[in-house]
Amino acid sequence: MRSVYLPGNWTELWEYLARNPRALLYAGGTDLLLKVRTGKVDPVALICLERIEEMKGVTESADAIRLGACTTLAVLLDHPLLQKHFPVLIKALRELGSPLIRRMGTIGGNICNASPAGDTLPPLYILGAEVELKTGSTLRTLPVSGFIRGPGLTQLQPGEIMSAVVLKKQPDYNISHFEKVGLRKALACSVVSMAAVLTLSPDGIIGKTRLAWGSIGPTIVTSPDVEDLLTGKKLTPEVLQAAAGIIRQELSPLDDLRAEADYRRDVAGNLLLRLADYR
Known part of the structure; x- marks a missing residue:
């Protein structure tokens, strides 16, 4: 029988961890408990942090x-x-x-x-x-x-x-964008996602820019080269096409059951083109 501990404060948590150093911790359990139920992990004990x-x-x-x-x-x-x-x-x-x-x-x-x-x-x-x-x-x-x-x-x-x-706190950004592409319209794991924050002047010049893509590598992907290209440019479809070309060249996504590498590479660039909607 696997033990499940429910500490109510820091002191109890450290006591439980000291007695059960190989226990797995969780709060909502939306990922871990599914893995336990399907046998993907078999922890000796569980410690729930929700209290x-x-x-x-x-x-x-x-x-x-x-x-x-x-x-x-x-x-x-x-x-x-x-x-x-x-x-x-x-x-x-x-x-x-x-x-x-x-x-x-x-x-x-x-x-x-x-x-x-x-x-x-x-x-x-x-x-x-x-x-x-x-x-x-x-x-x-x-x-x-x-x-x-x-x-x-x-x-x-x-x-x-x-x-x-x-x-x-981020006082400078006046455009925030997030979009993901999945195999369904809802409740889908991302095939590719992109987050962007940038400053855009009244005449459409891009200032400070940060971009990141998910689901196309072992960790989140960022591109200083794309950010540098955009900074100081007018937000136009042509500039975004050039930036999309750079990120497609930089990426080395993997094939898996959800998508092929070439598809992920194309979508990563296409998501960047969505920023044209903020002109």
């Missing part, structure tokens, strides 16, 4: 917003601070799963799952998100881009958990 109130909620400081790792995706989607400061993340959350999944799934789980198809990851990359990693005696931070090492792989050390995500 630790210190890991929930959204708090604001002068220059940043802190998201508790166990805050559900539904709470984030409805939160006015995120709607005000991070509309690109809101757009991604709207595309993530079903209302039921969003009520159960958490931001920490979506990141720690480290799936290249994770819908929150492209926005978090371009927003420069950092994750707080905590043990009973230490606290460190890493950029989310350095935290994820590959599919299902993170920088979490034994006895360490992700306690929060920190997002610096």
